[in-house]
Amino acid sequence: MSAYSFESEGINLPRGAWAKTHRRRLIWNGREIASFTQGAFRPYLYPVFTPAGFPVTSESPADHPHHHSMWIGVDHLHVLMPAAEGRTEEYTYNLYVNESFQGRAPGRMFETSIEGKETGSGFRVVQHIEWRGPAEWAAADGRLLINETRTWMFRPGERYHLIDMRSEITAAEWALTLGPTRHAYFNYRVAEALQVVRGGQITRSGDAWLDYSGNAGGGHIAGIALMPSANDATWWWFATDWGVVTTGPFRSEAKRLPANESFVLHARYVVHDGDAASVPLADLHREFLVTTV
Secondary structure, eight states, X not given: OXXXXXXXXXXXXXXXXXXXXXXXXXXXXXXXXXXXXXXXXXXXXEEEBOXXXXXXXXXXXXXXXXXXSEEEOEEEEEEEEEOGGGOEEEEEEEESSSSOBTTBEEOEEEEEEEEEEEOSSSEEEEEEEEEEOOSXXXXXXXXXXXXXXXXXXXXXXXXXXXXXXXXXXXXXXXXXXXXXXXXXXXXXXBOGGGSGGGTOXXXXXXXXXXXXXXXXXXXXXXXXXXXXXXXXXXXXXXXXXXXXXXXXXXXXXXXXXXXXOEEEEEEEEEEEESOGGGSOHHHHHHHHHHHTO
C-alpha cells in the first residue's frame, strides 16, 4: 500500500455552486505535505506544511495579493516579434503582479496537465504550464509566450521535508528575453507569524541559501529555506522583514531565449520544524548541488 495519496481536494458545494479553480493535495502517511493550487493568475503551492503539521506560507496577503505562498513569476518578459520590413518589435508583459504593473499588462500561467507518481526515493509531480499574455488585439486568448515543464520531487521526513523543483521554460513561437528585473524567479512568502517584524529570523549563507524561521503558533518554531542551484547562474537575493523571499538570475542582465529553445532553473526548498540551526542546511545544499550538475 502506498504511503502517498495525490487527489483533488473534495469540496461539498451546495447545488448550483461551482468552484472557481482547483487544488490537489499531496498526503504522506496521513499527513498533508502541500497542495497544488491553480489560482486566477498562476499555479502555486499552498498550503505548505512542516512535518509537525504547521503551515509556513501565506496565500495572497493583503499588502501583496500576488504573493502566492510558493510560486514562480517574472515581471519583465519581452517578446521579440517579427514585423514588417524585416524589423523586430518588442511586446512587453508582466507575469508577476495580478494587474498592470509599471505599464506592463498582466499575463497568466495555466496548468494544462499534472501527474504524480511515487518513486523509490519520494514522490514526483510533473506539471505542464502555459505562460500567456492578456487578451489583446489579434490574440483573444492571450499570446502563448512560454511552455513550462515544472517537475517537483518531494522527500518528506520527520524533521524536515525536501521539495526540489526543476523549471524548464521553452520559448514558444517567438524569441524573448526575461529581465533585467528583481521580481523573478523563485519566490515564497512566509506566514505572518514567522515574519521578522513578529519576532522571526532570517538566516543566510552567502548566495547559497536563505532560511526564514519563526513562531508558527503555540510557541512552536518552524521555517522554510530556499537554495537555488549555483550551477544554473549567478543568483541575486531579496528578503524582507515582512515575509517575502525572492531569488533569481535576471537582476543585472536579461536572459535571451530564442524561439523553441529551453532554459532550466533548479531550486530546493527545505520545510522544517525548529529554527535554521536545527536543520543541516549546509549539508542539504551540498547534496542538492550534486544532484543538479
